[in-house]
Amino acid sequence: MLQVQDIRNNQDHYLKALAKRGIDAKQTFKDVLEADENRRATQAKLDDTLAESNILSKEIGNLFKSGKASEATALKGKTAGLKEASKVFGDTLNETVEKLKQLLYTIPNIPHALVPAGTNEDDNEETFREGDIPVLDDGAMPHWELAKKYDIIDFELGVKITGAGFPVYKGKGARLQRALISYFLDKNTTAGYTEYQVPHLVNEASGFGTGQLPDKEGQMYHVGVDDLYLIPTAEVPVTNMFRGDLLQESDLPVLCTGYTPCFRREAGSYGAHVRGLNRLHQFDKVEIVRIEHPDNSHKALDGMVAHITDILRELELPFRILRLCGGDLGFTATLTYDFEVFSTAQDRWLEISSVSNFETFQANRLKLRFKDEDGKNKLVHTLNGSSLALPRVLAGILENYQTPEGIKIPKVLVPYCGFDMID
Incomplete structure (x- = not known):
């Protein structure tokens, strides 16, 4: 299976090499890179949401320790929303990763420079x-x-x-x-x-x-x-x-x-x-x-x-x-x-x-x-x-x-x- 970063960095070379197999991979590469961008964007949103949730959780704990129960309780509602958002982002991320993997499974290996072009x-x-x-x-x-x-x-x-x-x-x-x-x-x-x-x-x-x-x-x-x-x-x-x-x-x-x-x-x-x-x-x-x-x-x-x-x-x-x-x-x-x-x-x-x-x-x-x-x-x-x-x-x-x-x-x-x- 090819690596996404290699496709991104060597796209023109890979396209020419795959042409030896009689394959036009331009659209597939476009779909791969788009899926990877979505994966990275979703991962960033998930990471930010989890980080914010962790900060709030610590803040809530400190408020309870300080006897500020009402303020802590008010913040708990916000953490519940963040947990729900993180679940949605997590599910979306899993779907995107699976889509990316299935796309990569369809792409054959890149022929070596010694491989002659030909159809059969x-x-x-x-x-x-x-x-x-x-x-x-x-x-x-x-x-x-x-x-x-x-x-x-x-x-x-x-x-x-x-x-x-x-x-x-x-x-x-x-x-x-x-x-x-x-x-x-x-x-x-x-x-x-x-x-x-x-x-x-x-x-x-x-x-x-x-x-x-x-x-x-x-x-x-x-x-x-x-x-x-x-x-x-x-x-x-x-x-x-x-x-x-x-x-x-x-x-x-x-x-x-x-x-x-x-x-x-x-x-x-x-x-x-x-x-x-x-x-x-x-x-x-x-x-x-x-x-x-x-x-x-x-x-x-x-x-x-x-x-x-x-x-x-x-x-x-x-x-x-x-x-x-x-x-x-x-x-x-x-x-x-x-x-x-x-x-x-x-x-x-x-x-x-x-x-x-x-x-x-x-x-x-x-x-x-x-x-x-x-x-x-x-x-x-x-x-x-x-x-x-x-x-x-x-x-x-x-x-x-x-x-x-x-x-x-x-x-x-x-x-x-x-x-x-x-x-």
């Missing part, structure tokens, strides 16, 4: 590409056919149990899933991230804290009786562990990783491009989250990109990195890099990770601050990334490593799997 994924910039795309034998199959051939993923059984988008992993397919999770966590903890196991449901405050609410409310599964949400990513519970905290500058950076299942309704997702593992309602993902000093967050983002690059090199998968344009940038992010692995059998790129810097956008919602060396409380910067999302990584492995004899296992995963071939 076609305008994203490729910043890096590595790995040779393998030439497959005749008869090569997409992963959903390989899964059936080798009996490692049962999509129909998932439909029977729950519905479409909830696959059942079997035998070596399940073991490969577990191997990927363990490998990703080991890579992250070796790099200095502390591992956490977190709840898979969160409350409304957590959803608002990281920006999933109200922006993505329709994409989250809601447990109505308990007013809880199934998590769309570990980013939500992991980052919210620090909601409301005041850290010391010496505490920074904070590095966290965690594995969770993720749940997304993915409403309106149909067609061949979402077949098999390409888009699911439940999937596994390992996440990394960083809480950084503002001066270091973009260097940290580069470090996260390098970390995920190293993982994909070890998996020996062809991949590329994209810098997202304004129109494809997530609501809460200021700068995002997407990793995509090439699916040889499908002849297209599949997104397998997003790495984002949110700067102070989430921290302001979370009220997550640190005390600097001068004793001032400042907002931290938050970052997160998939490290990695399993379904499309698994799809890439199955398709790119297929041979006439079976599916080879990447060398780095063999110790985790206990086998080197699915046949």
